[in-house]
Amino acid sequence: MTSTTRPKVAFIGTGGTISSLGVHPLELQDYVVHDKRMHASEIVARFPVVDEVAEIIPVDFRNVPSPEIYYAEWRELAALCHRLMAEHPDLAGIVVGHGTATLEETAWFLNLVLKVPVPVVVIGAQRPASGLSTDAAINLVNGVRVAADPASRGRGVLVLLNDEIQAAREVTKTSNWRMQTFRTPDFGVLGHADADRIAYYRKPERRHMPDTEFDVSAIDTLPRVDIAYAYAGSDGSAMRAFMAAGAKGLVSAGFAPGMAPAADFAAMKEAVQRGIAVVQCSRAGSGRIFRGRRLADAGILAADNLNPQKARILLALALTRTSNPAEIARIFATY
Secondary structure (H helix, E strand, C coil): CCCCCCCEEEEEEEECHHHECCCCCCCCCHHHHHCCECCHHHHHHHCHHHHHCCEEEEEEEEEECHHHCCHHHHHHHHHHHHHHHHHCCCEEEEEEECCCCCHHHHHHHHHHHCCCCCCEEEECCCCCCCCCCCCHHHHHHHHHHHHHCHHHCCCCCEEEECCEEEECCCCEECCCCCCCCEECCCCCCCEEECCCCEEECCCCCCCCCCCCCCCCCCCCCCCCEEEEECCCCCCCHHHHHHHHCCCCEEEEEEECCCECCHHHHHHHHHHHHCCCEEEEEECCCCCCCCCCHHHHHHCCEECCCCCHHHHHHHHHHHHCCCCCHHHHHHHHHHC
């Protein structure tokens, strides 16, 4: 395959396990103690087979564990994607290498704010690049294949690990160590990166990039939104602490099918009365929240089937545009 026939794909590195190096092939868990990670250009050099499937533009961006990535990095990452498109109009797609701990949150944020017309695929790895049977190489290659495939357009930001293509809105990490950790609880994968072809079977229904109403280019910080986790005996202290800390929004990770303990619920009603947006989620990780009379009468909104960490991001972005509960409800019903 000649360079003139290969699609052009940008690969942005942010760090994480996919970039990490241990000192022994069997160092599959405690490799982080060495604090040694490769930039995007080094990852491509380590796995040069990726050059056979596309012309790679490596972009060294960050080199950190994913718990260190938040809004400042998200905003800069989004701007970088836009700049790459402007500099390379023939770009077929963009791949973002990322640590798996917060991968789903970065992918969901990008799904809500990006305005690029090409596929954006977020990849990671469960085993370090130096590890025996590392998945870093195959996830990189398959991520590039997915990004370069014209069929990937129109599906929003995608997540690729373990040969499975998932929607950013729906996917979540479900296991600490297993290779099949990323799952979509309610609906399953969009498709697979098989050896012979990229095979799709469905598209996400909810609104996604590039056709969204959110623009963070001029927003320095997101409104503070916190998550309070429900448990037997929780007494509203977390809710009130978040209010005291200046929260503009609260997400209740409630009991299934979407309810808070009585003391938490009382604090949630107090928050609504103070003008704080409150959204009910479930800690179960699957299924819609029904906004029945109890929630509606209290002015508490429903998160649909978003998990708490994703509801938090959508609520924060919604609050950059409106504080009207009806408008926030519309946004949750749209995205």
